[in-house]
Amino acid sequence: MTDRGAGSVLALAAAAYFVQAFSFRAGFMADPIGPGAFPVGIGALLLALALVLVVRGSEAPKLDRPFLVRAAVLLTGLGGFTLALDVVGFVIASTVVMTLTAIVFEGPLVRGLIASFSVSLALFILFVYGFAVPLPMGSLFQPS
């Protein structure tokens, strides 16, 4: 993606943000400019600068194919983590996403798996019992 591409996406987003800001009407004695004024200002500036980016343009940074494949695997893993977290619980979801990341970073499979499981379990114990931060146990394993 080039500056021109990024500028176009940004301009669209800024335009949407700007237009939406006009729908926030409240404005009363104690708040004369209301909740819309600040976003309107930001949206207008952002739109203007995005258009400058579009007009100016520049070269696109290179992305190579092997990286894109690995990034896709990583993002799929992250997506899977968010979907699975509440269902299978933190320890399993974390072990899977860590192992997957380790593989993407060309780590050894078995050692990666063992390390991921140990770290996930240790973090779970540390957060839940050490810091009293509840982590998902997994709805699969809860008696309903």
Added chain:
Amino acid sequence: MATGWWLAFTPLNVFLSAAGALTGTVVGMLPGLGPINAIAILIPVCFSVGLPPESVLILLTAVYYGSQYGNSISTILLNVPGTPSATVTALDGYALTRKGRAASALAMSAVASFVGGMLSLVGLVLLAPLLARMAIRFGPAEYFALMVFALSTLSGLSGGSFLKAAVATLLGLAFSTVGFDPNSAVARYTFGEIRLLDGVDFVVLTIGLFALSEVMFALESESDKSLDRETRVGFVLEIHEWLSNLGTMVRGSLVGFAIGVLPGAGGTVASFIAYATEKRLHPDGEIGRGDLRGVAAPEAANNAAATGAMIPLLTLGVPGSGTTAVLLGALLGLDVAPGPLFLTEHAEVFWALAASMVVGNVVLLFLNLPLVGAFASILLVPPWFLYPLVLVLSLLAAYSVNGSTFDVVLAVGFGVLGYVLRKLDFPLAPVVLGFVLGGLMETSLRRAMALSGGGWEILFSSWTAITIWGLAVVATVGAFLRGSKVDAIDR
């Protein structure tokens, strides 16, 4: 006075300080927990054990200082800033790590924090009542001008394109408007999603932008060959380097302390402005590419601001930050009500607090300097283990903010955004600063408008405000001129 002061140095209190500093460091290293949580968890523990007031204060300040330093560790080594103020440290701190000077950066951070903490304490003791009176005069119009100034200095920070820095700042401001608007009860940019009503959490945003995008960047540079793993852990006691950065630390402390006194502005604005000041004073272009001064200035400013924030807290009863708000809770729990009479009625608590800060600073310095090498050796861990660890710590941080999977999804989204922005040479720090200051900036603007009944002239109605506006214009024009050179090279 004397009794309060010496109370801090009993064996129990020195032990509490050391324990607090260590605990704080560990908690601070894990982004998402942060000093507020650490202190909030400890307060009931302190009360149930029945510690005397000064011991409670000593323990809590030690935890606070410790967590600030712990946060610097993850910022410098892994580019994972857990608090807004650490975002600035990430610029040069992480660049130093990439140059193989992680340990020096960590040591610099510890020394600068110490200098900032100690110098600002002198300020606290000498100037508290005077500064409190001045801070009251800082009305919403002045705050708004200050925010604009802070944001404009920042466009010059990245050293890259002015246009891109400005876009990044505006993006951050735009993100800050997401959520329920408390003044008018209007939900803005929530797209009907209840979980967005509270807005985007800072940790979720930074974890995504910095930490997750970092993992993707590391993935791109394959096995991370750009990092020289062997040399970057080497640690030498570079006392001459610390001495040569003394000026930077002193300036950072002054800026930090002055800004810290203003409620709400706090460590973030302080560290950004201190950093920008150094960058302007040293136009050799090294700051921003891994320079110890780029670590020293924000770290000193941040710690000094934390002390400065004690002034409105103690003399006006106005907590200027989340952490001081929790501290206020602790003070009230101890039957000590801060306010204009605090310095006379509770002199012993004031002196115990000042002394506890000295102890906290000293303990932290002596505890952490020897451990710098050990912390830096985290980087020797092979990438296939380090990055999954960073990844899962980030996800965990995003989750633990509200105990919500939705925040994890948001963080991943910000991670992708952060990667794209970095790839296109948009600086990330302005996004974070815009996001952090956006709320205060808008509130100040609307309060000013409420005062004037909608007349914009109120923004320029005092000399203080006009001076700040002038500084903001100078900063913006300067950044624009510098940035347009970079833009010209870009094309």
